[in-house]
Amino acid sequence: MARRLRAVATAAAILCGATIGLQAAAQQAQETPSEDELYERPYIGEICGDNVVSRKLYNGARRYGNFCHRCHGEAGLGSSFAPSLVDSLRRLSREQFEDVVVNGRKNLVAGQEKVMPSFGHVTDVVLYREDIYAYLKAVSDGELKPGPLQRGCES
Numbered sequence: 001m002a003r004r005l006r007a008v009a010t011a012a013a014i015l016c017g018a019t020i021g022l023q024a025a026a027q028q029a030q031e032t033p034s035e036d037e038l039y040e041r042p043y044i045g046e047i048c049g050d051n052v053v054s055r056k057l058y059n060g061a062r063r064y065g066n067f068c069h070r071c072h073g074e075a076g077l078g079s080s081f082a083p084s085l086v087d088s089l090r091r092l093s094r095e096q097f098e099d100v101v102v103n104g105r106k107n108l109v110a111g112q113e114k115v116m117p118s119f120g121h122v123t124d125v126v127l128y129r130e131d132i133y134a135y136l137k138a139v140s141d142g143e144l145k146p147g148p149l150q151r152g153c154e155s
Ligand code: HEC
Pocket: 064, 067, 068, 069, 070, 071, 072, 081, 082, 083, 085, 088, 092, 096, 097, 100, 101, 105, 106, 107, 114, 115, 116, 117, 119, 125, 132
């Protein structure tokens, strides 16, 4: 009888351990984003407070301000010149984004030409396109609010 009880207890302990192990694995899977996820959302791990960001996102926002803001508006929210990139990034992949930025695009809408200039020759855009994308994608996904950012994630 005592042996049987012990066996039941051991089985319960093993089951319990397995459950905890599974939970830990699930939690880890949640905490460790896949490569694909990191590729499409390179802001993961770069935000450490309310609009407090890493050097990468800070740089992205700064380059955005230098090269894109005048047409695409505050935080990529759009203007009368150019569409909202915050909306665009809900459907564009990172490749599609980079393709338009590097090669530009012309579009004739109702007799009016809309021109997205090509930035393929602008070193500071080509070099930092991932940072710009990461910044805009974070705003698009609601992880950053439009407005000033503070730098400070690096320990
Ligand atoms: C001179 C104005 C201007 C500047 C500067 C500019 N854009 Fe654009 N951009 C446009 C216009 C206009 C369009 C829409 C083109 C169209 O209708 O096809 C556009 C389209 C885009 C698109 C495609 C959006 C979609 O929904 O398909 C992306 C991505 C984009 N711009 C990113 C950028 C980035 C990043 C920068 C800065 C490096 C930038 N743009 C700078 C005018 C500009």
